[in-house]
């Protein structure tokens with residue numbers, strides 16, 4: 001009787017590589033507006049679920065400001081922004097909460113769960129300034145940067161099985177939170193890559209313009225931030241691109257934003273003043 005020979009190690013390796021390649025090709029998605037190809041191994045419903053769970057966890061530890069002029073502005077501007085994202089994102093259950101904190105920061109989790117820390121508002125100045133920041137945050141959700149980072153980690157280690165991407169898995173909990181852009185201590189938002197940040201700036205400029213806010217305020221916001229905080233280690237600056245680089249890029253992209261702005265149904269200009 002002939003012995004059954006096991007496939008050689010190299011054959012298994014080759015098969016695994018082919019499988020992995022098929023997985024990557026199958027998981028290739030395109031970022032709206034920029035057209036960039038990204039590898040996202042996480043399916044959209046799982047990504048949205050993960051974002052919602054992380055959001056709930058964070059908000060439970062923070063003091064939410066439910067009412068008042070500022071909280072209302074965050075909700076109103078946020079809703080207008082979310083309604084001008086691509087169709088698949090418009091359907092999501094977006095949330096825009098204002099958190100009582102001096103931190104100069106804001107974040108967005110997958111699926112459109114956005115939080116704004118009160119400390120960032122003085123630099124916003126107007127509704128349009130706020131729209132620039134909320135648009136940028138919405139950009140991270142639409143470009144699926146959180147899921148992309150998780151996918152990159154999955155490919156690197158493969159130790160994090162697709163099925164294990166859940167916050168209830170205590171072994172991976174902190175790692176997943178970090179990959180979503182959240183540090184172990186609350187209020188710490190870890191930077192995405194420089195390319196991801198610039199991509200979000202671009203998407204944000206489009207969303208704010210389509211929502212009817214003057215996109216030139218996006219440049220004004222970063223200039224105000226520079227004037228107000230200079231080189232201080234402010235949380236939202238911990239992202240890689242320098243203010244100068246962001247302002248330069250936004251300037252280059254302004255003709256595109258202005259085209260969307262001129263076509264928008266409503267034009268609020270700078271909107272109401274926040275302070």
Ligand SMILES: [Zn+2]
Nearest residue numbers: 140197200239
């Ligand atoms: Zn960002």
